Amino acid sequence: MANKPALLVVDMLNDFCIGKGPVCVPYGKDLIPKIRDIIEWNPNLTVIHAVDFHFENDPELKRWPRHAIQGTEGAEIVKELQFPGRLRVHRVEKRTIDCFYKTRLADLIEGLYIKHLIIVGVVSNICVLAAIHGAFIRNYKITAIEDCIRAFDPAGQAVTRYQAQNVYQIDWWETWDQEKFTSQFTEL
Ligand SMILES: [Zn+2]
Numbered sequence: 417m418a419n420k421p422a423l424l425v426v427d428m429l430n431d432f433c434i435g436k437g438p439v440c441v442p443y444g445k446d447l448i449p450k451i452r453d454i455i456e457w458n459p460n461l462t463v464i465h466a467v468d469f470h471f472e473n474d475p476e477l478k479r480w481p482r483h484a485i486q487g488t489e490g491a492e493i494v495k496e497l498q499f500p501g502r503l504r505v506h507r508v509e510k511r512t513i514d515c516f517y518k519t520r521l522a523d524l525i526e527g528l529y530i531k532h533l534i535i536v537g538v539v540s541n542i543c544v545l546a547a548i549h550g551a552f553i554r555n556y557k558i559t560a561i562e563d564c565i566r567a568f569d570p571a572g573q574a575v576t577r578y579q580a581q582n583v584y585q586i587d588w589w590e591t592w593d594q595e596k597f598t599s600q601f602t603e604l
Contacts, residue, residue, distance in 0.1 A: 417529045417531065417603060418531060418603075419531055419532050419557065419600075419601065419602075419603060420462075420528075420529055420530050420531050420532065420603050420604065421461070421462070421530065421531075421532040421533070421534055421559075421601045421604070422461075422462040422463065422464050422525065422528065422530045422532075422533055422534070423451075423454055423455065423461055423462070423463045423464070423534045423536065424464050424466060424515075424533045424534065424535045424536070424537075424547060424551075425451060425463060425464065425465045425466070425497065425536055425537050426466050426515065426535065426536070426537030426538065426543050426544050426547050427466070427467055427468055427484075427537050427538050427539070427543050428447070428448070428451065428465065428467075428493055428494050428497050428537050428538065429467055429468065429484055429490065429491060429492060429493060429494065430489055430490045430491070430492055430493075430494055431468075431483045431484050431488075431490035431491065432444055432468075432483070432484075432538045432539065433445050433447070433448065433494050433538065434494060437481070437483070437490065438481035438483075439480070439481055439483040441538045441539055441566050441567070441568055442566075442568065443566060444538050444566050445494075446566075447536070447537070447538070447563075447564050447565075447566055448494055448496045448497060449496070450536075450561075450563060450564050450592060451497060451536050451537070451564050452496055452497060453592065453594075454534075454536070454561075454564070454592055454597075455497065455499065457594060457597060457598075458604060459502065459503075459504075460504065460604040461504065461601075461604055462504045462505075462506070462528060462530060462604070463499075463502075463504060463505045463506070464505075464506045464507075464508060464521070464524065464525075465493055465497075465505070465506070465507045465508065466508045466510060466515035466519075466521060466537075466543075466547065467484070467491070467493060467507060467508070467509055467510065468483065468484035468491065468509075468510060468511070468543075469484060469486050469491055469509035469510065469511065470483065470484050470485050470486060470491070470511055471485075471486060471511065472485060474511050474512075475512075476512060476513070493507075506524060508520060508521045508524065513542050513543045513546045514543075514546045514547075514549075514550060515543065515546065515547050515550065516547075516550035516554070517550075521550075522554060525556070530556070531556060531557055532556060532557035532558070532559065532601075533547075533551045533556050533557070533558050533559070534558075534559045534560075534561065535547055535548060535551070535558060535559070535560045535561075535565070536560070536561055536564035536565055537564070537565065538565070538566050538567075539566070539567055539568060539572065540565045540566060540567035540572050540573050540576035541567050541572040541573070541575050541576045542572075544560070544565050544576060545575075545576050545579060545580075548560060548579070548580055548584055548586060549584070552584045552586070557587075558584065558586040558587065559586065559587040559588075559589060560580055560586055560587075560588055560589070561589045561590075561591065561592050562577065562588065562589065562590050562591070563590065563591045563592070564592060
């Protein structure tokens with residue numbers, strides 16, 4: 417179980433990917449079929465959605481536009497990435513940009529004997545970078561897939577790539593490669 421992976425899908429919510437709201441990431445919806453391909457690669461792959469799930473009075477909503485409010489459609493995972501009835505799909509709700517902060521994520525990962533996080537989703541230089549940081553300090557192996565990660569602008573994407581490659585020194589793939597995936601992740 418030394419390399420057991422989970423796909424960590426960050427904030428693939430309606431508010432971030434669909435429509436014209438203030439936090440909707442340009443071309444964010446282009447990630448949906450790519451991430452779906454990864455999920456469909458093997459039904460035994462563990463999938464963890466780490467999702468914003470805000471109360472109205474959460475501190476970050478004083479700074480940034482309102483988004484992912486509990487009970488709204490905007491806070492729902494985009495429907496193409498919902499796999500009703502599929503086993504090994506988990507949902508971790510967060511109220512900050514850090515999916516490890518005051519959430520059950522670390523316990524979940526430990527309980528499932530996950531050693532390797534494959535990170536995809538939005539927003540690159542905000543919640544995705546926080547996820548990479550959190551995984552790094554917990555000493556998990558990390559792979560991120562650039563064309564399954566998106567920022568609001570090219571600078572946001574560039575800073576994420578820079579930090580991931582030079583500071584955290586994670587395994588950074590330009591694109592998902594099914595063959596490479598199959599050879600690398602043999603224990604699910
Ligand atoms: Zn938020």
